Amino acid sequence: MATTLEPIAVGAKQSPLFKFVRRNPTIVLGTSLLVFMTLVAIAAPYIAGDPLFQAPVNRLRAPDAQNWFGTDHLGRDVFARTVHGTRISLIVGITVATISVSIGLVIGLVAGYFRRVDGIVMRFMDGLMAIPGILLAIALVALTGASLFTVVVAIVIPEIPRVVRLVRSVVLMAREQPYVDAAISGGSRSVKIIRRHILPNTFAPLIVQATFICASAILVEASLSFLGAGIPPQTPTWGNMIAQSRLNLQRAPWTIFFPGAGLAMVVLAVNLLGDGLRDRLDPRIARRM
Amino acid sequence: MIAYIVRRLLSTVPVMFIVAVCVFLLLHLAPGDPAAIMAGDNATPQNIAQIRQKLGLDEPLWRQFGTWMFSLASGDLGESMFWRTSVTTLIGQRAEPTISLAITTIIFAVVIAITLGVVAAWKAGTGIDRFVMGFAVMGFSVPVFVVGYLLIYCFAIWLRWLPVQGYTPIEEGLGPWLRNLVLPTITLGLVYVALIARITRATMLDVLAEDYMRTARAKGVATAPMLLKHALKNAAVPIVTVIGIGVALLIGGVVITETVFNIPGIGRLVVDAIQRRDYPIIQGVIMVFSGIYVLVNLLVDLSYTFFDPRIRY
Numbered sequence: 184m185a186t187t188l189e190p191i192a193v194g195a196k197q198s199p200l201f202k203f204v205r206r207n208p209t210i211v212l213g214t215s216l217l218v219f220m221t222l223v224a225i226a227a228p229y230i231a232g233d234p235l236f237q238a239p240v241n242r243l244r245a246p247d248a249q250n251w252f253g254t255d256h257l258g259r260d261v262f263a264r265t266v267h268g269t270r271i272s273l274i275v276g277i278t279v280a281t282i283s284v285s286i287g288l289v290i291g292l293v294a295g296y297f298r299r300v301d302g303i304v305m306r307f308m309d310g311l312m313a314i315p316g317i318l319l320a321i322a323l324v325a326l327t328g329a330s331l332f333t334v335v336v337a338i339v340i341p342e343i344p345r346v347v348r349l350v351r352s353v354v355l356m357a358r359e360q361p362y363v364d365a366a367i368s369g370g371s372r373s374v375k376i377i378r379r380h381i382l383p384n385t386f387a388p389l390i391v392q393a394t395f396i397c398a399s400a401i402l403v404e405a406s407l408s409f410l411g412a413g414i415p416p417q418t419p420t421w422g423n424m425i426a427q428s429r430l431n432l433q434r435a436p437w438t439i440f441f442p443g444a445g446l447a448m449v450v451l452a453v454n455l456l457g458d459g460l461r462d463r464l465d466p467r468i469a470r471r472m
Numbered sequence: 473m474i475a476y477i478v479r480r481l482l483s484t485v486p487v488m489f490i491v492a493v494c495v496f497l498l499l500h501l502a503p504g505d506p507a508a509i510m511a512g513d514n515a516t517p518q519n520i521a522q523i524r525q526k527l528g529l530d531e532p533l534w535r536q537f538g539t540w541m542f543s544l545a546s547g548d549l550g551e552s553m554f555w556r557t558s559v560t561t562l563i564g565q566r567a568e569p570t571i572s573l574a575i576t577t578i579i580f581a582v583v584i585a586i587t588l589g590v591v592a593a594w595k596a597g598t599g600i601d602r603f604v605m606g607f608a609v610m611g612f613s614v615p616v617f618v619v620g621y622l623l624i625y626c627f628a629i630w631l632r633w634l635p636v637q638g639y640t641p642i643e644e645g646l647g648p649w650l651r652n653l654v655l656p657t658i659t660l661g662l663v664y665v666a667l668i669a670r671i672t673r674a675t676m677l678d679v680l681a682e683d684y685m686r687t688a689r690a691k692g693v694a695t696a697p698m699l700l701k702h703a704l705k706n707a708a709v710p711i712v713t714v715i716g717i718g719v720a721l722l723i724g725g726v727v728i729t730e731t732v733f734n735i736p737g738i739g740r741l742v743v744d745a746i747q748r749r750d751y752p753i754i755q756g757v758i759m760v761f762s763g764i765y766v767l768v769n770l771l772v773d774l775s776y777t778f779f780d781p782r783i784r785y
Contacts, residue, residue, distance in 0.1 A: 306486070306487075306490055307490060307494065309487060309490065310487060310490030310491045310493065310494045311494050313487060313491050313762045313765050313766050314491055314494060314495060314758060314762045315720055315723040315724055315758065315761045315762065315765065316720070316724060317723075317724035317727060317728075318723070318724070318727065318742065318754070318757065318758045318761060319495075319498065319758060321727075321742065321746055321754065322498075322499060322751075322754045322755065322758060323498065323499070323502055325509075325746045325749060325751070325754060326499060326502050326506055326509065326751065327502050327503055328509065340498065398612070398613070402615050403724075405615055405617075406615065406616070406617070406724070406728055409615075409617050409728065409731075410727065410728065410731060410743050410746065411743070411746060411747060412746045425617060425618070425621070429621070429732075432621055432624065432625060432629070433625075433629050436625055439618075439621050440622075443614075443615070443617075443618035443621065443622070446614075446615055446618060447610075447613050447614045447615070447618060450612070450613040450614075450615070451609065451610065451613035451614075454609055454612055454613050455609065458609065
């Protein structure tokens with residue numbers, strides 16, 4: 184990242200906040216964008232009208248003072264729909280990241296610490312990794328019917344192996360540390376060793392990984408909706424909006440441009456935050472990537 | 473070496489077996505009745521029972537698994553519910569556009585990404601470097617279909633340089649074939665470019681800091697041979713690894729790109745199958761794409777000796 188080559192702060196009298204912003208521009212930019220989007224998501228009903236209200240007379244209107252982002256083929260307000268779409272994207276991103284990190288953490292700790300199960304678990308993870316995530320998610324949603332819950336589960340499953348591999352590699356490294364040997368010879372029980380001595384090592388890489396999972400989950404959810412295997416079409420999600428407006432690209436590009444810009448903005452914010460956190464939390468990789 | 477290749481080829485068999493087990497378990501243990509979904513909303517119980525019987529879903533799970541594994545081993549992916557033809561035949565018919573798109577995308581992405589990555593590492597810390605890295609973050613963040621529609625709007629609708637969508641088979645001439653593939657290739661390749669450019673820059677930075685690079689500069693090797701022969705070849709192993717891992721991104725992207733550009737390939741086949749609830753097709757395509765992923769990564773492993781003769785098998 185460009186930020187790895189930060190100039191050494193020159194002025195001696197800088198406030199701590201200014202220094203933090205200067206040293207971590209990506210974290211600050213990503214976080215501010217995310218806070219802004221979260222506020223938009225929470226305040227959606229107050230700042231925008233009804234995303235489902237149809238006014239066929241006003242169909243495919245270009246952006247103007249009344250409909251800031253124009254209207255779609257059913258006369259629905261694109262601004263209201265874009266603003267409400269923020270909600271699903273953030274919910275999916277955050278839930279998928281939380282669930283897959285939690286499940287992956289447990290499996291990874293077990294596989295890394297108890298060597299007997301390691302072989303089987305990791306072969307399964309290798310197999311799962313080879314299956315293209317989007318296709319697996321499509322199949323699961325098509326099979327069980329579209330809902331927010333199914334979509335979240337379908338995105339979580341392909342993400343788990345990545346977390347397991349990361350956690351396992353950290354555990355394998357931590358196991359070799361003298362303090363773990365000391366704890367073992369001191370007679371601590373396995374559960375306690377894992378919790379006290381191994382688990383804390385996983386936090387920094389997991390936080391970074393969680394942001395990247397969040398970004399990828401938002402993209403996959405949008406892709407699933409776009410392909411017609413996601414959140415039910417009446418719900419205003421960015422993927423659904425773009426899928427329903429594809430035939431109007433020439434006449435009404437704003438129906439695709441605004442939800443697309445929303446998506447890009449959220450994912451960019453999460454990615455910037457992730458890059459920044461990685462630079463800060465893992466200086467070893469930071470130098471390289 | 474040949475013994476090693478054979479051994480590695482054989483080692484893909486257990487991986488594919490586990491892939492098959494995972495796909496089978498996930499799709500069969502998922503709640504929901506595929507027979508009911510396939511039969512549609514106004515199906516009678518008899519209809520559903522009929523479909524269930526036809527798919528063998530009324531049999532015990534272990535026997536279904538056995539039947540499926542047996543037919544997989546003999547190269548049979550089942551029969552499409554809608555087309556009433558074997559899934560292998562359908563995939564074969566739709567393979568040309570997808571393979572064309574995959575090849576143009578890989579060439580485009582690798583050439584552009586390695587150039588960007590090498591230049592960024594060479595000019596590390598400058599505006600060019602920041603531009604390349606900023607471009608990479610954007611590439612990761614803008615969804616494939618949004619890129620696709622932006623490109624269509626700019627180059628097909630507004631400037632009218634290229635066709636909006638569709639596909640021309642290669643037999644009808646290289647020109648028309650390529651014209652139709654330009655926008656899909658850029659669309660699909662962008663994430664891949666971002667991924668490869670980043671790893672290229674990172675490994676090149678490491679290599680450029682090595683002693684032998686200083687020696688090369690000191691003895692007066694010109695810039696281009698120095699970057700390409702001395703540095704890039706030594707940075708190749710991690711780059712090739714990422715190119716292999718990134719194929720997963722391409723596979724997901726192909727499905728979306730083919731939908732955006734209306735290309736009648738394997739990706740469209742799956743998307744149409746979703747709408748028709750044509751479950752054997754989805755399952756079959758997953759197996760084929762997983763197999764391709766495993767094979768590509770095997771090739772990547774084998775290519776290590778070429779780039780780094782110290783790695784021997």
